[in-house]
Amino acid sequence: xxxxxxxxxxxxxxxxxxxxxxxxxxxxxxxxxxxxxxxxxxxxxxxxxxxxxxxxxxxxxxxxxxxxxxxxxxxxxxxxxxxxxxxxxxxxxxxxxxxxxxxxxxxxxxxxxxxxxxxxxxxxxxxxxxxxxxxxxxxxxxxxxxxxxxxxxxxxxxxxxxxxx
Amino acid sequence: xxxxxxxxxxxxxxxxxxxxxxxxxxxxxxxxxxxxxxxxxxxxxxxxxxxxxxxxxxxxxxxxxxxxxxxxxxxxxxxxxxxxxxxxxxxxxxxxxxxxxxxxxxxxxxxxxxxxxxxxxxxxxxxxxxxxxxxxxxxxxxxxxxxxxxxxxxxxxxxxxxxxxxxxxxxxxxxxxxxxxxxxxxxxxxxxxxxxxxxxxxxxxxxxxxxxxxxxxxxxxxxxxxxxxxxxxxxxxxxxxxxxxxxxxxxxxxxxxxxxxxxxxxxxxxxxxxxxxxxxxxxxxxxxxxxxxxxxxxxxxxxxxxxxxxxxxxxxxxxxxxxxxxxxxxxxxxxxxxxxxxx
Numbered sequence: 015x016x017x018x019x020x021x022x023x024x025x026x027x028x029x030x031x032x033x034x035x036x037x038x039x040x041x042x043x044x045x046x047x048x049x050x051x052x053x054x055x056x057x058x059x060x061x062x063x064x065x066x067x068x069x070x071x072x073x074x075x076x077x078x079x080x081x082x083x084x085x086x087x088x089x090x091x092x093x094x095x096x097x098x099x100x101x102x103x104x105x106x107x108x109x110x111x112x113x114x115x116x117x118x119x120x121x122x123x124x125x126x127x128x129x130x131x132x133x134x135x136x137x138x139x140x141x142x143x144x145x146x147x148x149x150x151x152x153x154x155x156x157x158x159x160x161x162x163x164x165x166x167x168x169x170x171x172x173x174x175x176x177x178x179x
Numbered sequence: 180x181x182x183x184x185x186x187x188x189x190x191x192x193x194x195x196x197x198x199x200x201x202x203x204x205x206x207x208x209x210x211x212x213x214x215x216x217x218x219x220x221x222x223x224x225x226x227x228x229x230x231x232x233x234x235x236x237x238x239x240x241x242x243x244x245x246x247x248x249x250x251x252x253x254x255x256x257x258x259x260x261x262x263x264x265x266x267x268x269x270x271x272x273x274x275x276x277x278x279x280x281x282x283x284x285x286x287x288x289x290x291x292x293x294x295x296x297x298x299x300x301x302x303x304x305x306x307x308x309x310x311x312x313x314x315x316x317x318x319x320x321x322x323x324x325x326x327x328x329x330x331x332x333x334x335x336x337x338x339x340x341x342x343x344x345x346x347x348x349x350x351x352x353x354x355x356x357x358x359x360x361x362x363x364x365x366x367x368x369x370x371x372x373x374x375x376x377x378x379x380x381x382x383x384x385x386x387x388x389x390x391x392x393x394x395x396x397x398x399x400x401x402x403x404x405x406x407x408x409x410x411x412x413x414x415x416x417x418x419x420x421x422x423x424x425x426x427x428x429x430x431x432x433x434x435x436x437x438x439x440x441x442x443x444x445x446x447x448x449x450x451x452x453x454x455x456x457x458x459x460x461x462x463x464x465x466x467x468x469x470x471x472x473x474x475x476x477x478x479x480x481x482x483x484x485x486x487x488x489x490x491x492x493x494x495x496x497x498x499x500x501x502x503x504x505x506x507x508x509x510x511x512x513x514x515x516x517x518x519x520x521x522x
Binding site: 076077078091092094096123127128 | 227230233234237238239241242243244
């Protein structure tokens, strides 16, 4: 298994890479959206270090998951806090771990229920093996090769730490 | 479920009737009555409703979790609030809904209830929301539908109205916090005919409410009500003294064929909740009513529209609570025999 970097170090790399990409794409003042819960922690750190003025938004995609009928109802769903206007906005979607791609699929579905964004840029702290959908991140902290039986989870928010089981 | 069922026999429906609503894993398959459910189940419904309350406050009030499910409103008895909030709840979960007005449909042409149900089943529906004037109608239907169909009781005769009771518990929790132990709840009015009151009393007991009392003239109190663990008062003012929550019931004129009361005027003079009488309750007491309200019969207009009234909040919360129940019932992993039956 690959060695995994500290989340703080990866966060710095994310911020640098994201700044460059936004300049390259000519995006000013984007809307940053974190996916509950790990993605929201990272989004909050990035939101601060990039000095984004639009308020940070949060998504809980539990109601949009494709395995709802298999895992059933989770009674502790947090409210999503997308602003009413996502129409024509440049969105930066942030999650902690990208694995199957199903979470991102669900998040994009929810965003499109609110309107038609101009673009979505995907930022993930870790891109691990195990993709099941054609989804890739624009900005990645670290790639990891993990076996199908291995799980990686971010704990936090203070301190941010990876737990691999 | 961890909690023991509260009462094994339902006098209106029969022994162990509540068993039918749980599947072999203890999850809700139907929602027919509060009776026999544990406090963890009720709390889970309330917590889930809390999540949906957030959905209902968004500008896009819709989530896709019941997409492709078909929900049939089977109302054998008139209803506006309950039927529309069930329909809205289903739509906000992205289910498809059908409203079948039984009084103008096939049953009036002589088709039996079971034939009507079998036809709806043949159209591959997933859930029936049932309201009927006979106690036990929803249980009867749940006992005869195909295994993959779930039934929700939207009120049966004098027996039960479980989603109403849950939205009332939700309203109390929103206003008074999660701990019901220190609360005094007074239910006032026509208890004899009220399925709402029966379900409320069960729910309040399961959630360990400190003091549950009922207030009504002797003719409108069922003989066995004290067995349900409530204190009976015949005088309004002493009954609501220091109450945290006052739940007014509607005087059910359509269900009264005998001489239960001298007159509506007489009833109001003794049991109508007026501003002056409300002073006996706590300063921060809330006033609830399942609707429709009869102004000037059980409640003074200025109380119904006043600061303490949460009557319209109840309507709003009803959508979230019904979304919670529908998603829990239809969001279960199917059991083996159900999967087979569907194939």
